[in-house]
Amino acid sequence: MESLNPKLLEVCSRCGACYHICPACLNLEGYDPRAVIKDILAGTYEKWLNHKSIWQCLECHHCLEICFQHYGFENAMTAMRTLTAKKRMTPVQVKRGWDMFIKTGRLGEPAAPARKKLGLPEAAKSGAEDFKKIVKIYQERKESEARRQKTDGK
Amino acid sequence: MKDFAIFWGCTIQARFPFLEKSTRMVLEGFNLPYRDLDGFTCCPEKSLVNNIDRGLWVLTAARNISLIDKAGVDLVSPCTGCASNLATVNSELHLSNKEKDKVNSILKEVGLEFKGKNKLRHLVPFFHDEVGIPAIKNKLLKPFNGMRIAIHYGCHMIRPSHALKNDDPLDPQKFDNLIRAMGAESVQYMTKLLCCGQGLDRVDQHENALHFARLKLKELKALKVDAMALCCPSCYLQFDNNQNLMEKEGEKFGVPILYFTELLGLAMGYKPEDLGLDSHRIEATEFLAKWERLHGELSRTTDLNRQLEEGFGIAQP
Numbered sequence: 001m002e003s004l005n006p007k008l009l010e011v012c013s014r015c016g017a018c019y020h021i022c023p024a025c026l027n028l029e030g031y032d033p034r035a036v037i038k039d040i041l042a043g044t045y046e047k048w049l050n051h052k053s054i055w056q057c058l059e060c061h062h063c064l065e066i067c068f069q070h071y072g073f074e075n076a077m078t079a080m081r082t083l084t085a086k087k088r089m090t091p092v093q094v095k096r097g098w099d100m101f102i103k104t105g106r107l108g109e110p111a112a113p114a115r116k117k118l119g120l121p122e123a124a125k126s127g128a129e130d131f132k133k134i135v136k137i138y139q140e141r142k143e144s145e146a147r148r149q150k151t152d153g154k
Numbered sequence: 155m156k157d158f159a160i161f162w163g164c165t166i167q168a169r170f171p172f173l174e175k176s177t178r179m180v181l182e183g184f185n186l187p188y189r190d191l192d193g194f195t196c197c198p199e200k201s202l203v204n205n206i207d208r209g210l211w212v213l214t215a216a217r218n219i220s221l222i223d224k225a226g227v228d229l230v231s232p233c234t235g236c237a238s239n240l241a242t243v244n245s246e247l248h249l250s251n252k253e254k255d256k257v258n259s260i261l262k263e264v265g266l267e268f269k270g271k272n273k274l275r276h277l278v279p280f281f282h283d284e285v286g287i288p289a290i291k292n293k294l295l296k297p298f299n300g301m302r303i304a305i306h307y308g309c310h311m312i313r314p315s316h317a318l319k320n321d322d323p324l325d326p327q328k329f330d331n332l333i334r335a336m337g338a339e340s341v342q343y344m345t346k347l348l349c350c351g352q353g354l355d356r357v358d359q360h361e362n363a364l365h366f367a368r369l370k371l372k373e374l375k376a377l378k379v380d381a382m383a384l385c386c387p388s389c390y391l392q393f394d395n396n397q398n399l400m401e402k403e404g405e406k407f408g409v410p411i412l413y414f415t416e417l418l419g420l421a422m423g424y425k426p427e428d429l430g431l432d433s434h435r436i437e438a439t440e441f442l443a444k445w446e447r448l449h450g451e452l453s454r455t456t457d458l459n460r461q462l463e464e465g466f467g468i469a470q471p
């Protein structure tokens with residue numbers, strides 16, 4: 001998640017133009033990113049962590065497309081989801097999907113028997129090995145960065 | 155045409171291999187220079203990976219893109235999610251040298267480099283722009299004249315538009331043009347651009363996912379369309395699988411869900427069972443029967459018209 005931009009969010013809190021094109025706003029009771037945005041600006045967003053609303057944003061990008069700031073409600077919802085994940089409070093299915101992704105680099109392996117029955121060629125090789133290598137490097141760098149920030153802060 | 159790698163993504167190969175079958179059949183039917191490339195992973199899915207770790211989302215997509223850079227080919231995907239995720243990261247990395255350098259400093263360790271020099275496209279706009287309507291019309295043996303088809307674009311075929319740059323994000327046309335080129339009517343309806351809502355099924359909100367499936371299926375049932383056309387495995391899952399679950403509970407919609415490649419394949423004269431239509435949960439029997447009937451009428455009248463025209467040329471009383 002990129003950091004949130006309070007200036008853009010402040011405009012959001014007074015705008016709401018995308019509300020009427022947002023499929024979740026229009027079809028799911030109680031879903032309203034404007035409330036989340038107001039709480040973010042007021043610093044009282046704790047109650048939204050793992051609230052069912054923040055997982056109802058469909059990431060359809062309608063709000064982004066219609067927004068004159070090219071910003072979109074979804075940024076606020078993504079921020080809340082990332083924070084929820086940091087606190088390890090995600091829905092069960094999200095956790096399961098993430099574990100599979102980190103372990104295999106994919107969200108499911110090619111169904112070999114069904115493919116054979118259909119006469120499909122063998123699936124191309126997965127890049128799982130290289131993927132795991134770069135994930136390891138990425139995570140090590142992230143950790144050392146975090147350690148450095150901590151000591152700098154002291 | 156430049157060679158391209160096909161990016162199947164996880165869902166098609168793991169859950170719907172018959173969609174891979176019909177895709178390969180039409181690619182081969184048009185003699186398109188596609189290939190399978192070793193080494194791809196999950197695109198990765200934005201709504202899962204970006205929500206948890208943005209850096210890893212960018213890095214994983216960049217690695218996939220660097221593989222086509224290395225092979226010197228374009229990329230086409232029959233999955234809207236894959237196309238959109240890869241294009242989004244591609245455009246973000248083009249905007250930030252800092253982020254690009256960071257990603258490349260890691261990719262270097264496995265002998266790769268992100269350049270982002272090749273085209274990344276979804277299959278539908280690819281057919282529209284690269285194969286083209288005239289070439290498609292040329293290949294049709296059995297068009298869908300008289301059939302009423304409702305298109306579901308799928309959000310990520312067209313959005314975010316700054317990254318995909320392939321159609322109007324709020325009033326898309328290309329899929330419509332293709333369906334019309336196949337002879338069918340593209341039925342316009344209120345919920346046409348509504349998100350499928352499948353994502354809700356991945357965050358422990360199954361009932362809400364069904365609610366979204368219902369919104370569209372109810373309208374299409376009332377409009378008596380012959381089928382829904384789409385080209386995304388998640389949307390397919392939502393409308394075929396979840397429609398079937400609801401039908402088992404007694405809610406009847408009867409809207410067959412056909413993949414773009416299946417429709418194209420049928421119109422090109424391939425058999426439904428070869429294209430994998432028998433793997434669908436919602437049967438397309440009525441659709442196929444109506445199409446057969448209309449096609450019979452169409453060819454009989456064409457034949458009659460030919461005879462009429464010939465007649466005028468020869469015998470003058």
Ligand code: SF4
Pocket residue numbers: 018021022023024025033056057058059060061062063064072073074077
């Ligand atoms: S992406 Fe925007 S428009 Fe779409 S559901 Fe989320 S908040 Fe609503």
Ligand code: SF4
Pocket residue numbers: 011012013015016017018019063066067068069070071072073
């Ligand atoms: S995201 Fe854009 S359109 Fe939506 S409320 Fe904020 S400023 Fe308005």
